[in-house]
Amino acid sequence: MVHKRVRTAVFPVAGLGTRFLPATKAMPKEMLTVVDRPLIQYAVDEAREAGIEHFVFVTGRNKGVIEDHFDRQxxxxxxxxxxxxxxxxxxLRKDLPSAGRTSFTRQQEPLGLGHAVWCARDIVGDQPFALLLPDMLFKGEPGVLKQMMETYEETGGNVVAVEEVPREDVSSYGIVARGEGSDEGFHITQMVEKPKVEEAPSNLIISGRYILQPDIFALLAEQTKGAGGEIQITDAMQTLMKSQPFIGVKYRxxxxxxxxxxxxxxxxxxxALDRDDIREGFLAELNKLGVGREIN
Structure with missing residues (x-):
């Protein structure tokens, strides 16, 4: 079966980053570096590997440096x-998307992830799209979104990346119930946002990577505030599940x-330990602290 190709990815980058203050007072949290690359660059790299051609950033005030990062200097x-x-x-040149491949729009109020996604509606249009949360960094071969794309090409519908957490931690996450299928693609039968441990349908959490059909935008437009007093993407997905399949991918x-x-x-x-150019030097410094031997 042929499904509409996913060409566009949305990156919500309007958050305030309060858990990293004072570092994020003047610098977006998405520009914090893991070794020498900003978090947002890792997310864009993952999307590009998966075949994404158009990169949509939902920004807020004081986020102009993200736009500058994806421009030539x-x-x-x-x-x-x-x-x-x-x-x-x-x-530097390798990291830049081609001219005309990036779009930026504003989320003018911090009303939640669902609202941030809704702000990208006119840019995405009537096409399926990927949603990547830059706070979540994934190390996998191939990348998580590419794994999801491979499943999407077979199943269509909506695809969500999931992973297991200890049962006692489920109340901190959105949880899915697993139906028929393999780890590479199983039917999701239920979604619950931050359930009590005793009420959780599984220990599989929604992990910050999605492929969604454009029908989600109409639902988000009417979505009332949910957990935390914000418009939650999970609430809209629960409604969409009534008419469209949701597929879970337990990523590698x-x-x-x-x-x-x-x-x-x-x-x-x-x-850092995965980098050939700095691994030995980094281990030497860790050894001075008395922790490198355990890692080595």
């Missing part, structure tokens, strides 16, 4: 060229919740 490029920094110059890989300090610091350690 001629003075910097000229300086690198004059100094013979060819490798650094090539890396490792996740880091970089919206938390522990997750962010852990990601930096893991990604």
């Amino acid at each position: 001629f003075e910097l490029e000229t300086t690198l060229e004059v100094r013979g920094k060819d490798e650094a110059l090539a890396e 890989g490792q996740s880091f919740d970089c919206g938390s300090k522990i997750g962010f610091l852990t990601a930096n350690v893991v990604y």
